[in-house]
Amino acid sequence: MSITTKDVEHVARLARLNLTQEEKETFTEQLNSILQYAEKLNELNTEDVEATTHVLHLSNVMREDVVKESLPSEKVFLNAPDEEDGQFKVPAVLE
Amino acid sequence: MSLFDLRLQEIHNKLHAKELSVTDLVGEAFAAIGERDERIQAYLTLDEAGARAAAARLDNKLVSGEEKGLLFGLPVGIKDNMVTEGLRTTCASQFLSNYNPIYDATSVLKLKQADSVTIGKLNMDEFAMGGSNENSSFQPTRNPWDLSRVPGGSSGGSAAAVAAGEAYFTLGSDTGGSIRQPASYCGVVGLKPTYGRVSRYGLVAFASSLDQIGPVTKNVEDAAYVLQAIAGYDSKDSTSANVEVADYISALTGDIKGLRIAVPKEYLEGIDPKVKETVLEALRVLESLGAVWEEVSLPHTEYAVAAYYLLASSEASSNLSRFDGVRYGVRADHAGNLLDLYHESRSQGFGPEVKRRIMLGTYALSSGYYDAYYLKAQKVRTLIKRDFDQTFEKYDVIIGPTAPTTAFPLGSQVDDPLTMYLNDILTIPVSLAGVPALSVPCGFADGLPVGLQIIGKAFDESTILRTAHAYEVHTEHHKKRPVL
Numbered sequence: 001m002s003i004t005t006k007d008v009e010h011v012a013r014l015a016r017l018n019l020t021q022e023e024k025e026t027f028t029e030q031l032n033s034i035l036q037y038a039e040k041l042n043e044l045n046t047e048d049v050e051a052t053t054h055v056l057h058l059s060n061v062m063r064e065d066v067v068k069e070s071l072p073s074e075k076v077f078l079n080a081p082d083e084e085d086g087q088f089k090v091p092a093v094l095e
Numbered sequence: 096m097s098l099f100d101l102r103l104q105e106i107h108n109k110l111h112a113k114e115l116s117v118t119d120l121v122g123e124a125f126a127a128i129g130e131r132d133e134r135i136q137a138y139l140t141l142d143e144a145g146a147r148a149a150a151a152r153l154d155n156k157l158v159s160g161e162e163k164g165l166l167f168g169l170p171v172g173i174k175d176n177m178v179t180e181g182l183r184t185t186c187a188s189q190f191l192s193n194y195n196p197i198y199d200a201t202s203v204l205k206l207k208q209a210d211s212v213t214i215g216k217l218n219m220d221e222f223a224m225g226g227s228n229e230n231s232s233f234q235p236t237r238n239p240w241d242l243s244r245v246p247g248g249s250s251g252g253s254a255a256a257v258a259a260g261e262a263y264f265t266l267g268s269d270t271g272g273s274i275r276q277p278a279s280y281c282g283v284v285g286l287k288p289t290y291g292r293v294s295r296y297g298l299v300a301f302a303s304s305l306d307q308i309g310p311v312t313k314n315v316e317d318a319a320y321v322l323q324a325i326a327g328y329d330s331k332d333s334t335s336a337n338v339e340v341a342d343y344i345s346a347l348t349g350d351i352k353g354l355r356i357a358v359p360k361e362y363l364e365g366i367d368p369k370v371k372e373t374v375l376e377a378l379r380v381l382e383s384l385g386a387v388w389e390e391v392s393l394p395h396t397e398y399a400v401a402a403y404y405l406l407a408s409s410e411a412s413s414n415l416s417r418f419d420g421v422r423y424g425v426r427a428d429h430a431g432n433l434l435d436l437y438h439e440s441r442s443q444g445f446g447p448e449v450k451r452r453i454m455l456g457t458y459a460l461s462s463g464y465y466d467a468y469y470l471k472a473q474k475v476r477t478l479i480k481r482d483f484d485q486t487f488e489k490y491d492v493i494i495g496p497t498a499p500t501t502a503f504p505l506g507s508q509v510d511d512p513l514t515m516y517l518n519d520i521l522t523i524p525v526s527l528a529g530v531p532a533l534s535v536p537c538g539f540a541d542g543l544p545v546g547l548q549i550i551g552k553a554f555d556e557s558t559i560l561r562t563a564h565a566y567e568v569h570t571e572h573h574k575k576r577p578v579l
Contacts, residue, residue, distance in 0.1 A: 008454070015412060015457040016419075016434075017450060018442040027454055030512055034455060037513060038401045041471050044478065051473035052480060054304050054334070055529030055553075056291050061333040075197045079423035088421050093433045 002032050097260040098123045100576070103169065103317045106263075110157060110168055117157070117168035117212065120263065121150040124170040124214050127260045131579050134242055136234045137256040139175050140183045141215035146170065149212045156210075164210030165324045171206055172262035174253050175216040176223055177308065178297040179203055182213070186299050187231035188221045190424045190444030200297020201332065202266060202308045202325045209324040214262055217252030221446045222415065223273055223301045225249050226518045229509055230448040237505070238280060239577040240543055244502040247277030253311045254281035259579060264312045264321055268298055270305045271403050272498075272522025275534040278311055279497035279546025282536045282575065284563070285311045286318045289553050290529035291336035293322075294329030300414040302407035303334070305526050314573055315535060315564040319343040322556060338554050346557035347564040352385030354562060355490045361396035362495030362521055369540035374496045377537040377547045377566065381494075384565055388494070393482040398475050399524040400516055405459050405472040406527075412456030418444065451512060476527050483528040487552045492562055496521055497534040497546035521548060531556045535563040536572045544572075 008028050012019045019027065073086055082089040098106070098120060109115040125143055132138055153168050173179060176186045178196035185191045199207070206213070220230035228236040228251030236251045238244040239259040246255040250267030254277035257265055267274040269287035278285025286309045293308045300306060310321035323344060328337045358378065363371055378388055420426040420440025427439030445453070459468035486493055498518060508515045525532045530553050534546035547566070551559035567573055 003458070007458070011454055011458045011461065014461060015453050016416075016437040016441055017445075017453065018438045019450075023447075023450070027451060030451060031455060031458065033513055034404065034516075035458075035468075038405055038468065038472075040401050041398055041405075041475050044395075044398060044475060046471060046474035046478070049474040049477050051470055052476040052527075053473060055480065056334065056336060058334065063330065071197065076422075078197055079194055081420060081424070081426035090421055090433050091430055091436055 003028060003035065097127065099260045099263050099313065102314060103320050106169070107167065117150040117153040118147070120168055121146050121170055121212055121214070124262055131259055132261055134237065134579070135239055135255050135259050135261065136236050137217055137252040137259065137261055138172065138215045139185060139187065139218050139233055139252070142182050142213060145182070146212050146214050153210055153212065164208060165320060166206060166209040166211040169211045169263040170214045171211045172214050172217045172253065172256045172265040173203060174219055174250050174265070174267050176219060176268055176299040177203055177266060178299070179213065179216065182216060184216060184299070185233070186222045187219045187233055188444065188446065188449070189232045190418050190440075193425060194423055198297065201294035201329045203297065205325045206266070217250075217256055217265060219252055220249035221449050222299070222411070223249040223268060223270055224411070224448050224452050226272070226276055226515055227505075227508065228252065229505065230446060232446045235505060238502045239579060240282060241502065244504050244543070245280065247280035247498070247502060249273040250285070250311065251277045254278050254283055254285060257281070257283045257311050257313060258577060264310055264317055266308055267311050268306055268308050269526065270302050270407060271526045272519040274309050274311060275497050275522050275532060275546065275548060276519060278534040280502035280544065282544030282577070283311055283313060284315055284318050284533060284535050284573070285309065286322060286533040286556070287526070287531060288322060288326065288556055289336070289531045291334055292531070292554065292556070293325050294327070294332040294335045296329055296331040302410040303414060304410060305407060315560060315567050316344075316347060318533065319347060319560050319564075336554070341557045343557055343560055346561050348561060349565050349568060351381065351562055351565045354381075354386040354492065356381065356386050356388035357391040357486050357490035357493045358388050359393040359396065359493060359495055360390050361393055366496055366499040367501070367540065370496050370500060370545050373538040373540055373545040374547060378494065380569060381562070381566060384569060386562075391486055391490070393486065393524065395475065395478045395482050396524055399479055399527055400520055402472040402475040402479065403519075403523045403527060404455065404516055405468050406476065408452040408456035409459045409469050410456070412453045412460065415449070415453055420444070448512070479524050480528045482524070483530055491558055493550040495548050497548040498522070501540050501543035501545060525550050529553060531559060533559050533563055535567060537566070537570070538572050539575075
């Protein structure tokens with residue numbers, strides 16, 4: 001499998017990144033070389049091997065459904081780039 | 096000699112004897128930083144006012160005879176990916192260059208409860224992605240043993256600050272070797288605990304199934320003290336382990352008679368011959384102390400780097416989607432609509448390595464490729480973990496080098512991501528298996544420090560600390576200091 005600049009453009013859109021022409025070319029080359037190296041994994045037969053999502057044997061972690069203290073909203077907005085009336089403000093979602 | 100060359104217990108004895116104050120210790124840190132951090136560039140943010148105020152409070156405690164915490168009075172530097180209330184936390188990224196956290200990470204809170212004093216925040220590769228600190232968007236940290244070389248990474252600032260005497264100890268984080276490899280390059284002790292041993296709450300997530308916080312110190316005993324203070328279950332991290340915390344300090348008996356050591360042949364292949372010789376010499380020391388070692392095989396070692404970069408990048412691409420320029424961080428100006436705002440903020444805020452990993456991870460998780468890359472890598476992770484499980488049925492610890500070489504020159508690998516990734520070939524398998532490991536100084540090759548990696552069973556930090564401590568008290572390497 002080898003990836004093209006078009007694939008890189010598609011993935012960049014999924015990742016919400018704008019890439020310059022130069023970045024597109026560099027990433028195409030570098031991702032191809034990394035993915036080519038990753039092909040190495042196909043030397044191993046993993047048909048009957050279970051996937052490890054996590055090393056600890058965890059099942060769902062539950063807690064009592066009780067109200068606890070949460071962060072005060074004035075603190076939450078301290079780092080907000082823009083806010084108004086207790087809400088994060090962003091530009092228009094629809095044109 | 097620096098005050099920071101004293102062991103924790105020696106410092107505490109001097110504090111109790113009133114030969115020393117916490118203010119003196121904090122003064123020592125800032126004097127060292129003032130004298131040499133311009134050259135080392137380990138710190139991104141300093142909190143001198145906060146540290147001096149904390150020192151005065153602790154000195155009062157000394158007078159009043161109140162109960163004192165385990166790490167009383169010790170100046171600590173924190174890797175800049177752990178949030179610190181009111182103290183800028185950047186992850187060495189432009190995206191977070193203005194971010195002022197509103198709470199403390201659990202590990203930071205535990206250090207405060209143990210009465211240590213936060214000096215400042217330490218440089219790292221941006222979002223912990225890298226092995227040289229050259230991916231910091233602010234500055235490259237330099238290796239105190241040779242300023243033309245990298246300190247390693249991603250916790251390069253954490254290792255360099257300890258080696259340069261700019262903090263008594265530091266916290267780092269390790270995803271694929273990010274505590275152990277810089278500890279090796281800088282000639283200090285670095286411990287990555289078992290996955291889940293230390294809470295990740297407040298650690299800015301890179302790869303959630305791998306990330307773990309741990310100490311960087313000048314000696315093994317101090318590492319045991321710091322781990323004692325930060326280990327334990329935390330209800331705020333659902334992946335923290337509800338397993339009893341051992342007494343790490345009393346585990347340091349000095350006795351390793353009969354210890355069974357496995358040395359994987361794969362860990363000695365293709366490494367720098369001088370590094371190999373240094374490690375073999377360390378094994379002879381352990382043998383002289385009554386341990387026995389045998390060569391074993393961890394057959395899936397060669398697949399670890401490929402599996403790791405797919406898994407870690409996939410997790411990173413998901414974790415870093417939170418950086419959208421809406422709630423915190425640097426927002427791009429003049430975005431026409433919300434989608435532009437996401438695109439522009441992320442494109443301006445992230446550096447090249449972060450973008451590369453987001454791209455790789457997004458690709459590996461994207462429709463049509465998930466099975467071929469992500470799922471395949473998770474299955475290979477199982478095989479790698481089995482290598483460790485089987486070895487630990489017969490052996491107490493696994494030992495090898497921490498890194499295949501000593502610290503490399505700045506700029507020598509920046510254009511070749513794959514070569515850079517291969518520096519982590521001996522630390523990554525351990526991370527995938529989730530088991531604990533530490534790097535302890537074991538000598539020098541051409542004047543540069545070499546680290547010995549001691550790997551243990553899950554939740555058996557006691558045995559690796561005991562082994563490293565026994566080695567350390569019979570050798571002098573950890574006492575050598577760079578000339579600065």
